[in-house]
Amino acid sequence: MSELDRYLHAATRDNTRRSYRAAIEHFEVTWGGFLPATSDSVARYLVAYAGELSINTLKLRLSALAQWHNSQGFADPTKAPVVRQVFKGIRALHPAQEKQAEPLQLQHLEQVVAWLEQEANQARLDDNQPALLRAWRDSALILLGFWRGFRSDELCRLRIEHVQAVAGSGISLYLPRSKSDRDNLGKTWHTPALRRLCPVQAYIEWINAAALVRGPVFRGIDRWGHLSEEGLHANSVIPLLRQALERAGVAAEQYTSHSLRRGFATWAHRSGWDLKSLMSYVGWKDIKSAMRYVEASPFLGMALTQEKPVGE
Template sequence: MSDLDRYLNAATRDNTRRSYRAAIEHFEVSWGGFLPATSDSVARYLVAHAGVLAVNTLKLRLSALAQWHTSQGFPDPTKAPVVRKVLKGIRALHPAQEKQAEPLQLQHLEQVVSYLAGEAELARAEDDRPRWLRAKRDGALILLGFWRGFRSDELCRLQIEHVQAVPGAGITLYLPRSKSDRENLGKTYQAPALLRLCPVQAYSEWLSASALVRGPVFRGIDRWGNLGEEGLHANSVIPLLRQALERAGIAAEQYTSHSLRRGFATWAHRSGWDLKSLMTYVGWKDMKSAMRYVEATPFLGMTLARDPLL
């Protein structure tokens, strides 16, 4: 790969690249379309999948087609009026309520963390190292994901070198890039130590248990208790979370990795955080993004409420 290709490749997030590649394959292979495409073929592609694929999925497919054509030097057929009108018609005739992850409520967070702590103690007593490590890892991942409102890919990209934890004080985490950091400037996040459900303590205990000193914070653990070299894949966070919740006796089918982010936003909202403070803490740039994550309850005021956890 040339230096030019390497920099061009770095300009697009891995998840976006994979999604675009799958979208192009769907257009060409699954549907039988031809590239470069015409506006008429793109419109017929939309019609063929209207009511089958969600509108947001169709918009992603259009973005992928647009990117392919512009990168290859062809006119973008997705900008044609007929394509825009067909998409507008699909949105009108096939309205669908946006599916959102169930927010992880504080009592369920406490339930699953308490269960994992008990599981870790039992595993250590039975000299079951793999089970002990998984319990410690999962507890730290869930608590950090909740209290920092991190996305699954952000959790999986955390590097030990970019984390500073001071037990009893707080934790500082640096991410060189994230979805909301369009300019790739990097961003530093902080979270305080808490009286209970503490992410700082959970993180410190996980590092102590795993004996990790550098590289990805959260990794796979094999059946012998060996840790992988690479970080967890973002897609593994959902089954990890659901399995932990189910073992703790919580029905988990409605939960996704976004449940941690939505759970924190809902907790902060109900605790009296004003919208601006919540947006600043989590990293949302616009109000629409923030409101998608917050449970539909009236704002409780414009000041930060005191909570027994803090």
């Protein structure tokens, strides 16, 4: 890979690259299209999958095709009027409510953390080091993901050398890049210690138990209790969360990694946070993004008896 290619590669997130590759493969292999494509073929491709794929998936497919043509120096067929009109017609004839992850409610957060604490205590009695490490890791990941409102890939990219945690005070976490940091300038996020369900204490307990001093914060643990040198993959957060919830007696099939982020946003909204403070704390740039995560409810008064995290 040349230096030019290396920098071009770094400009796009790994998840986006994978999604675009899958989209191009679908267009060429599954549907049988040819590249470079014509506007007519792109329009026919949209029609072929109009009733099968969601609007968001079709939008991603168009973005992938546009990116391929632009990177190869060809005219972008997705910008043609016929493609725009077909897409507009699909939205009109196939309206569908956007699927969203179920927000993790506070009582379920309490339930799963209490269960993980029981698992840790039992593992200690049984001298089961692998189970003890998993319980501490999962508790830290879930609490930090909830109270900091991180996405799964952000949790998995956290590195110990970029984290400073002080028991009873707070934690700061530096991310060199994230989805909301389009210019890759890096940002430090802060979360205070809490009286209960504390992400700071959970992080410290996990790091100390695992004897970690550098590298990824959250890692795989094998059956013998050996820790991987690599960080967890973002796709592993969903099964990790669901398995922990199911063991705690919570029906978990409706939850995804976004449930942590939506759960915090819902809790903050019900607890009286104004939208500006919530957007600043989580890192949303526009109000539409924020409102997609907030679960409106007439029931208030769910605030914890602890200090409220404050925005940076």
